[in-house]
Amino acid sequence: xxxxAAVALVVSLCGLPLAxxxxxxxxxAWPFPDVVPSHWTASRWLDVLTGRGGxxxxxxxxxxxSASVALLSTVLGFVTSKHVAYHPRRRLLLxxxxxxxxxxxxILGVCLLYVAIQxxxxxxxxxxxxxxxxxxxxxxxxxFQGLWSPRMRAFxxxxxxxxxxxxxxYARVLVPLAQEMLLLCFFQTxxxxxxxxGLTVLVGGGQVKTLTLKVYDYVGEANVFYAALASxxxxxxxxxxxxANKRFLFKAV
Amino acid sequence: xxxxxxxxxxxxxxAVAVLPIGxxxxxALLYSVGLAGLLAEGFNxxxxxxxxxxxxxxxxxxxxxWVAAAVVAAGTALGLALALGFRTDRDNALDCGVLGYALYxxxxxxxxxxxxxxxxxxxxxxxxxxxxxxxxxxxDPSRFVPLVTDRWAVxxxxxxxxxxxxxxxxxxARLYESERVDExxxxxxxxxxxxxxxxxxxxxxxxxxxxxxxxxxxFIVILGSYEIPLLLGRQAPQMLSVLTMRxxxxxxxxxxxxxxxxxxxxxxxxxxxIAGLFRRGRVDG
Numbered sequence: 035x036x037x038x039a040a041v042a043l044v045v046s047l048c049g050l051p052l053a054x055x056x057x058x059x060x061x062x063a064w065p066f067p068d069v070v071p072s073h074w075t076a077s078r079w080l081d082v083l084t085g086r087g088g089x090x091x092x093x094x095x096x097x098x099x100s101a102s103v104a105l106l107s108t109v110l111g112f113v114t115s116k117h118v119a120y121h122p123r124r125r126l127l128l129x130x131x132x133x134x135x136x137x138x139x140x141i142l143g144v145c146l147l148y149v150a151i152q153x154x155x156x157x158x159x160x161x162x163x164x165x166x167x168x169x170x171x172x173x174x175x176x177x178f179q180g181l182w183s184p185r186m187r188a189f190x191x192x193x194x195x196x197x198x199x200x201x202x203x204y205a206r207v208l209v210p211l212a213q214e215m216l217l218l219c220f221f222q223t224x225x226x227x228x229x230x231x232g233l234t235v236l237v238g239g240g241q242v243k244t245l246t247l248k249v250y251d252y253v254g255e256a257n258v259f260y261a262a263l264a265s266x267x268x269x270x271x272x273x274x275x276x277x278a279n280k281r282f283l284f285k286a287v
Numbered sequence: 288x289x290x291x292x293x294x295x296x297x298x299x300x301x302a303v304a305v306l307p308i309g310x311x312x313x314x315a316l317l318y319s320v321g322l323a324g325l326l327a328e329g330f331n332x333x334x335x336x337x338x339x340x341x342x343x344x345x346x347x348x349x350x351x352x353w354v355a356a357a358v359v360a361a362g363t364a365l366g367l368a369l370a371l372g373f374r375t376d377r378d379n380a381l382d383c384g385v386l387g388y389a390l391y392x393x394x395x396x397x398x399x400x401x402x403x404x405x406x407x408x409x410x411x412x413x414x415x416x417x418x419x420x421x422x423x424x425x426x427d428p429s430r431f432v433p434l435v436t437d438r439w440a441v442x443x444x445x446x447x448x449x450x451x452x453x454x455x456x457x458x459x460a461r462l463y464e465s466e467r468v469d470e471x472x473x474x475x476x477x478x479x480x481x482x483x484x485x486x487x488x489x490x491x492x493x494x495x496x497x498x499x500x501x502x503x504x505x506f507i508v509i510l511g512s513y514e515i516p517l518l519l520g521r522q523a524p525q526m527l528s529v530l531t532m533r534x535x536x537x538x539x540x541x542x543x544x545x546x547x548x549x550x551x552x553x554x555x556x557x558x559x560x561i562a563g564l565f566r567r568g569r570v571d572g
Contacts, residue, residue, distance in 0.1 A: 037373070041386055044369065048389040048453065051396055051404040054414060058407065066412045067420045067428065110303060117296035125565060127297075130305050132561050136504070137308075138511025140528040141550045144535050145311030171303050200292060229397040232513040232528065246514075249399045253518065258407065265400040272395035277388070 052269060058262030078263045089248060089260075093267050096228065096244040099159060100271075103166045104224035108216060110167075111174025111223075118175055119182035128179065135172030142169060143236030150237050157239035165237040166230055170223040177222065181215050221275045228272060312554060315547040326540055334544035344549060346524035354440050354516070354526065355509035358447040359502055365448065366455025367491060370463060390453040398450070398514035405446040406518055409434040435519045442519035443526075447509055455498070455505075462497045463490075503564055507557055527553045 058064070059078060061071035081087040118127045134142060146165050147156065155161030189211065193203045209216070231246040240247070245268045252261035317323035321331045338344050373386065396404070408414045411433045419425035435442035463469065468490050475485045495502075513528040520526060525533065527549060534546035 040372070041384075044373075045385055045389040048392045051401070051449070052392060054404060054407060055400070067417045069414075069417050069421050110299060114296045114300045114303075117293050118300060120293075121297070127300065129561065129565055131300075133558060134304055134308050136507050136557050136561055137554060138513065138528045138531075138557075140513045140532050141511060141553050142308070142311070144531055144546060144550050145315045145554075146307060148314045149307055149311055168303060168307050175300070175304065229399075231397075231399055232532070236532075246397060246399045249403060250518075253403060253406075261403055262407075265403055268397050268400055269395050272397070273392065276391045276395050 052266075052273075055262045055265045055269070058259055059266050061259055061262075078260060082263065082267070087260075088243070089245075089264060089267065092243050092245050092248050092264070095159065095242065096246075096268075097271070099163055099166065099234075099242075099244060100224045100227040102163045103170050103227035104220045106163070106167045107170040107174045107223045108219045111171055111178055111219060112212065112216060115175045115178035116182055119179055120187070128176070131172045131175040133172065134168050135176060138232070139169060139230060140232035140236065143233040146233075147236050156237060157241040159238075159242055162234050162238045162242045162244075165233050166227045169230075169233060170226045173226060174219050174223060177219050178212075178215065181212055186211065221278070224275060225272055228268070312551070315551055319544050319547040319551060321544065324543065326543075334548050338545050338548040338552070343524065343530065344552065347527050347530045347549075348552075350440060350524045351510050351527045354443050354447070354512075355506045357440075357444045358451055358509045359506050361444065361448045362451035362455045362505070363495070363498075363502060365452035366459050367494065369452070369456035370459035370494075371486070371490065374460070374463065390457055393449055393453045396450060398446075398512065399518075401446045401450050402515040402518040405442050405449070405515075406435055409442055409445070436521050438521070440516070440520065443516050446515045446519060447512065451505060451509075455501075458498055458501060459494050462494055466493055466497050468493050500564060503560065507560055511553065511557065 057071065060074050060076060062073035062075040064071040078087075082089045082093075085091070118124060118131065121127055143165065146168070150156040150161045150165060153161075155164060186208070189207055190203060193207050198206070229246070230244075231250070234242060234244050234247060238244075238247075243251075245264050248264040249261050249268065252258070252264060314323055318327075319334050321328045321333070369390070393401075406413070410416075411428065411431055413433075416425065416428060416431040419431065420428060425431055434445065471493065472485045472490050475489045476482070480488065511528050512526065513532065516526040516529050517532075520529060524530075531546050531549045531553070534542045534549060537543075
């Protein structure tokens with residue numbers, strides 16, 4: 035009985051943020067000290083669905099940036115992590131891979147901004163994608179280290195011995211064997227990018243309006259209802275990905 | 288001899304992971320000593336002296352370390368309580384049922400959303416104050432002590448713990464399986480240990496040791512967090528990332544070198560922490 039009550043409490047606490055934000059996004063007005071909104075409205079959600087107000091556009095930009103970052107860092111990380119893993123100075127290279135991944139995105143952004151300005155990428159979607167890829171790529175390198183075992187190397191040697199080309203090695207052996215890890219890396223780097231704020235503000239120069247920036251814009255305008263709506267839109271893709279990812283999210287532990 | 292693909296692979300690694308960071312940090316160093324930037328006046332240590340000689344950076348560092356340590360401690364305590372408290376002799380309850388799904392919900396919250404949620408809950412006009420008033424536990428709204436922008440950074444710690452505790456609970460639950468803690472606990476009990484002794488002398492130490500690297504990385508991540516302290520923190524002292532951004536974004540361009548000094552100090556600190564993890568062999572990919 036006590037355990038059931040404890041489960042109910044934990045489930046309620048976990049669901050509370052989502053519930054409160056959903057209620058706020060449908061609230062017409064919520065004067066103090068009412069515990070529930072005085073009236074409800076679906077107009078904000080209709081605005082999103084019909085593309086008014088810029089939230090739908092921000093959602094699209096966010097998806098574009100996160101999907102690009104995830105694809106770039108997963109592909110690059112998969113191909114290059116092998117050479118890091120098999121290198122005689124592996125520990126040094128791994129240390130270097132940890133640096134962008136462990137640095138604060140804001141600190142990284144402050145330092146990277148000069149490079150972005152020089153490259154003419156400041157304030158552009160491409161600049162934000164590249165900056166976030168540097169950040170996510172370090173994570174991909176670290177994640178893929180678990181993949182390159184002596185067994186994988188033996189498979190590679192076998193393919194080479196049997197006359198397989200590099201393309202055949204990747205297409206027929208390595209990618210199928212690494213399928214789960216590739217998906218995991220894609221999901222995780224997507225989330226890293228999706229949750230990003232500081233780096234986007236700095237390199238995007240406020241021009242690239244992702245959903246995370248919108249949340250702060252609305253909070254700054256004291257528009258809590260739209261901030262809640264933007265928050266709901268921010269939660270939806272990660273919740274979906276985490277649910278799909280659930281079965282092997284902690285498998286590598 | 289290294290193959291052509293190996294050389295290309297390493298070149299790509301350096302081009303993406305090392306070169307931009309190295310160039311950026313070099314630029315930051317040059318800027319901080321007056322050798323780069325709009326106001327470059329030639330080599331000088333004014334920005335370094337101003338930052339290291341002023342109290343702001345030290346208070347900022349103390350606050351950042353306090354928040355990171357408090358979140359790791361609170362998240363670990365809650366994570367262990369969830370992972371061990373809901374465990375039965377047969378299975379891990381966090382893996383199945385409604386709990387198995389509910390614990391993943393907070394993991395979907397970006398820092399910005401967690402900060403906004405905590406703000407909505409704990410301000411003077413927030414949800415908690417409204418409920419307390421309705422229940423009669425609060426007679427006057429002005430007597431509610433808001434837990435955001437507070438002296439002890441309770442709001443920041445709560446928001447971070449909201450995100451960290453479910454992650455750590457799931458991690459501990461998975462480590463319980465992979466480290467075969469149940470077998471070791473059964474062995475300790477068969478040797479005469481009580482349930483309490485088995486918990487505190489066997490299960491918890493093994494889990495903490497196995498999760499050491501993750502806890503250290505969590506500490507580093509919180510140390511440099513930005514979104515949550517930006518919304519829930521005070522104007523002074525500010526956490527390191529917020530302080531850096533404030534100095535960087537000010538109209539007073541003379542503050543920019545100081546922003547780079549703070550960024551470099553933070554970078555040095557994090558690199559020393561990671562090097563420490565590597566030296567102790569806790570990180571090996």
